[in-house]
Amino acid sequence: MSMLEIANLRFGYGREKTVLEDVSFSVRAGANLGIVGESGSGKTTLLRLLLGLSRPQGGTISFDGETVDAADRGFMRRYRRKVQAVFQDPYSSLDPRQKVRDIIGEPLASLSIPGDHRQMVAAALDEVGLDESAMERLPHQFSGGQRQRIAIARAIVARPKMVLADEAVSALDLSTRIRIVELFKALSESLTLVFVSHDLGVVAALCEEIVILEAGRIVEQGRTSEILRAPAHPYTQRLLASVPRMPA
Numbered sequence: 001m002s003m004l005e006i007a008n009l010r011f012g013y014g015r016e017k018t019v020l021e022d023v024s025f026s027v028r029a030g031a032n033l034g035i036v037g038e039s040g041s042g043k044t045t046l047l048r049l050l051l052g053l054s055r056p057q058g059g060t061i062s063f064d065g066e067t068v069d070a071a072d073r074g075f076m077r078r079y080r081r082k083v084q085a086v087f088q089d090p091y092s093s094l095d096p097r098q099k100v101r102d103i104i105g106e107p108l109a110s111l112s113i114p115g116d117h118r119q120m121v122a123a124a125l126d127e128v129g130l131d132e133s134a135m136e137r138l139p140h141q142f143s144g145g146q147r148q149r150i151a152i153a154r155a156i157v158a159r160p161k162m163v164l165a166d167e168a169v170s171a172l173d174l175s176t177r178i179r180i181v182e183l184f185k186a187l188s189e190s191l192t193l194v195f196v197s198h199d200l201g202v203v204a205a206l207c208e209e210i211v212i213l214e215a216g217r218i219v220e221q222g223r224t225s226e227i228l229r230a231p232a233h234p235y236t237q238r239l240l241a242s243v244p245r246m247p248a
């Protein structure tokens, strides 16, 4: 069954500029779906719509059979509990004045989730490979990769059904990137992952299904293995040719 259904989505900034046109795809519960496209193809815009941060000008987004409606506060509250996000920049996405314990615990507090928050934060830290002692420290005391682990811990602490990641490894150096991709892979065993990136190599390593976005339109979608074996669209062929070496 599809967890997320996107049908005929249209969005533009102002009248002139259409950024997404007739975008349709679905994400099965438990799947990893990658959305790949070059800079400016509309990936971040699409993710903002999926998060309910902007409203589509046409088409629909539904999650577990309910329409995602940014104006419906009751729905958005329930939705935030089920869907969390990780963004690109591990430096600006964490409040520098807050201790890691409060950063990771924020969704628990703002969603009034019952239970022992400290224990839940400790469990999330453990899952992302950080020591419990990280709790009392500030973000600047961590490396870029560790900060992204903190951002991931914040995304999973409230046990969402789905995590949306926007270029979540793009700012990291190669070896750190590989380790964070491995972390996403391990976590995706127990949740649905939508992973947005310009990097087809990273997405191919992580996602069994891919949507290829060119200038706001889907040019190809399907199983990653099949698309890599026989890319049908010239844009996909170009993206594939630009991947230096595909991961095994």
Ligand SMILES: Nc1ncnc2c1ncn2[C@@H]1O[C@H](COP(=O)(O)OP(=O)(O)OP(=O)(O)O)[C@@H](O)[C@H]1O
Residues within 6 Å of the ligand: 013, 017, 019, 037, 038, 039, 040, 041, 042, 043, 044, 045, 046, 198
């Ligand atoms: N707030 C905005 N106002 C006007 N145009 C915008 C705005 N945000 C994005 N755009 C335009 O919409 C198009 C899609 O941008 P978007 O950020 O969604 O693409 P992207 O694929 O995520 O690219 P990148 O990886 O470079 O962020 C671009 O042409 C961009 O210039």
